[in-house]
Amino acid sequence: MAERVAIVGGGFSGLLCAYLLEQLYGDRVEAHLFEEADRLGGRLRTTSLPEVGGDYEAGVAELYDIAGNPHLRDLVRHLDLETRRLTGTPFFVARDQIVRDDRDLAHLLGARGIDQLRRFWDEGTRLRPPERYAQAGQPHDNEHPWSSRTFEEVLAEIEDPAARWFTAMQCHSDLAAEPHQTSGLFGFDNLLIDHPDYCTMYTLSGGNEGLVRALAERVRTPLRTGAAVEAIEANDAQGLRVRVATAEDGVGTLDVDSIVVTLTPPALAGVGWSDQRLASAIDAHLRHHDHAATYLRVTLLFRRRFWDDRFPEDYFVSDAFDGVTVYDQSPTREADAHGVQSWLLGGEAAAQWARRRDTEVVDAVRAAMPDALSDAERHFLTGVVDRWEGPRGVSALPGGVPLQGLETRHCPDRRWPQLILVGDYLYDSTICGALDAVLWAVTRIGQRMGDATPDPLSVFSRPAASGPDDPASGFFHDQALGARR
Numbered sequence: 001m002a003e004r005v006a007i008v009g010g011g012f013s014g015l016l017c018a019y020l021l022e023q024l025y026g027d028r029v030e031a032h033l034f035e036e037a038d039r040l041g042g043r044l045r046t047t048s049l050p051e052v053g054g055d056y057e058a059g060v061a062e063l064y065d066i067a068g069n070p071h072l073r074d075l076v077r078h079l080d081l082e083t084r085r086l087t088g089t090p091f092f093v094a095r096d097q098i099v100r101d102d103r104d105l106a107h108l109l110g111a112r113g114i115d116q117l118r119r120f121w122d123e124g125t126r127l128r129p130p131e132r133y134a135q136a137g138q139p140h141d142n143e144h145p146w147s148s149r150t151f152e153e154v155l156a157e158i159e160d161p162a163a164r165w166f167t168a169m170q171c172h173s174d175l176a177a178e179p180h181q182t183s184g185l186f187g188f189d190n191l192l193i194d195h196p197d198y199c200t201m202y203t204l205s206g207g208n209e210g211l212v213r214a215l216a217e218r219v220r221t222p223l224r225t226g227a228a229v230e231a232i233e234a235n236d237a238q239g240l241r242v243r244v245a246t247a248e249d250g251v252g253t254l255d256v257d258s259i260v261v262t263l264t265p266p267a268l269a270g271v272g273w274s275d276q277r278l279a280s281a282i283d284a285h286l287r288h289h290d291h292a293a294t295y296l297r298v299t300l301l302f303r304r305r306f307w308d309d310r311f312p313e314d315y316f317v318s319d320a321f322d323g324v325t326v327y328d329q330s331p332t333r334e335a336d337a338h339g340v341q342s343w344l345l346g347g348e349a350a351a352q353w354a355r356r357r358d359t360e361v362v363d364a365v366r367a368a369m370p371d372a373l374s375d376a377e378r379h380f381l382t383g384v385v386d387r388w389e390g391p392r393g394v395s396a397l398p399g400g401v402p403l404q405g406l407e408t409r410h411c412p413d414r415r416w417p418q419l420i421l422v423g424d425y426l427y428d429s430t431i432c433g434a435l436d437a438v439l440w441a442v443t444r445i446g447q448r449m450g451d452a453t454p455d456p457l458s459v460f461s462r463p464a465a466s467g468p469d470d471p472a473s474g475f476f477h478d479q480a481l482g483a484r485r
């Protein structure tokens with residue numbers, strides 16, 4: 001009999017899990033995927049501004065190509081997705097000065113500041129060689145001297161206040177957390193995103209949501225959208241069971257052999273867990289892993305891309321909101337085309353502004369426009385706010401401190417090793433970490449079925465699967481990926 005697997009959540013992790021289970025184990029697995037929302041994709045969301053019809057990234061804006069860790073790049077190639085490299089490092093607007101190179105930075109920070117910054121980076125890169133960065137989130141990170149200190153404590157080693165402030169601001173532009181809320185190691189890892197020996201960035205032509213679309217098109221697994229998993233039950237008599245609520249069919253249950261849960265910690269907390277011991281195990285997991293952080297993406301539409309002569313690159317970092325990355329998401333680079341600017345606010349600034357109305361948030365971002373773009377108001381048309389908080393947010397401290405062994409991290413209750421938790425919050429709060437988590441889960445399911453050494457990465461070196469032949473029984477796609485099987 002086939003191993004019955006319930007996959008909870010239809011974001012990148014859930015879809016990749018369905019795809020890999022099919023590719024690795026074929027008919028030996030019978031999977032069912034349940035997604036609460038009426039669309040697939042979760043925090044990967046390419047959507048459009050009605051005024052221009054042009055797409056922008058509401059969630060994930062950049063994919064990371066980490067030196068020595070080619071897995072995501074291999075998946076993208078396997079799915080035959082076209083990519084475009086992002087440029088913009090280093091490009092800052094700080095204290096209303098534009099910082100493009102060391103000379104500008106020396107002007108901003110002074111000789112002492114620059115010297116201290118160099119020492120900090122020398123020490124940081126010495127302690128974090130690229131090969132360790134490529135394996136971020138693995139238990140050996142506990143040996144790193146900055147893993148058990150906060151980023152605030154580590155920053156305090158930079159005596160020069162301007163250099164310390166600049167480093168905190170730079171980190172904040174990539175991380176939805178304040179220095180005291182995260183570890184020194186995770187803070188520095190976020191700085192290393194800007195270091196070309198460690199990481200480069202790219203997007204997918206046609207939108208990053210193409211990644212989930214490419215997976216969804218290829219799987220035969222039934223993908224149920226509008227299907228919220230309300231409860232996960234485990235007991236000795238019945239095994240594992242999911243209770244699912246849909247608008248059409250009401251509440252139903254499905255008995256399964258394994259469950260892969262791909263929810264964020266706040267979403268996990270919203271699921272009912274039985275029995276009492278399982279509920280306690282999930283509580284313990286949440287105490288270690290729930291470090292919820294907020295992002296606000298504020299996207300501004302302008303009549304034209306008026307900034308090209310001053311900010312020609314794909315993004316820059318501003319010191320507004322304690323450090324924010326501003327992406328150029330204009331549909332084309334033509335001077336007369338509409339301009340789309342997307343500000344990603346994180347940490348406490350995002351949490352505070354999240355309490356305000358959209359118009360107030362948009363106005364705050366307009367007011368934070370650097371002096372170099374003082375003509376912005378002449379071109380401004382409208383703005384939208386995408387809120388990423390609570391169950392849709394990210395983790396400020398992925399993996400928690402100390403990092404747990406992988407078995408404990410993924411399987412919260414030893415009695416039920418086939419109940420597997422997956423998510424970026426377990427590794428590094430990015431798609432790369434979500435991918436690592438899925439690889440672990442599908443390997444575990446193969447081992448349960450008796451395979452000695454399942455090799456999920458081997459799938460990425462084969463030609464991609466084609467989608468179901470018979471569209472009538474396959475997954476119907478519309479723009480929003482909301483159709484159901």
Ligand SMILES: Cc1cc2nc3c(=O)[nH]c(=O)nc-3n(C[C@H](O)[C@H](O)[C@H](O)COP(=O)(O)OP(=O)(O)OC[C@H]3O[C@@H](n4cnc5c(N)ncnc54)[C@H](O)[C@@H]3O)c2cc1C
Binds near residue numbers: 012043262263388391
């Ligand atoms: C604003 C923002 C920007 C980001 N930028 C980047 C970036 O540039 N690069 C990068 O690598 N990463 C980025 N990330 C992180 C990235 O979004 C995640 O790593 C990735 O999307 C995780 O995918 P997932 O499938 O694990 O989780 P999700 O995408 O959150 O999917 C989980 C799914 O579960 C569903 N769900 C929740 N509860 C239930 C339930 N009870 N029953 C059924 N379904 C349920 C949700 O609706 C959701 O679709 C960003 C995150 C945010 C919020």
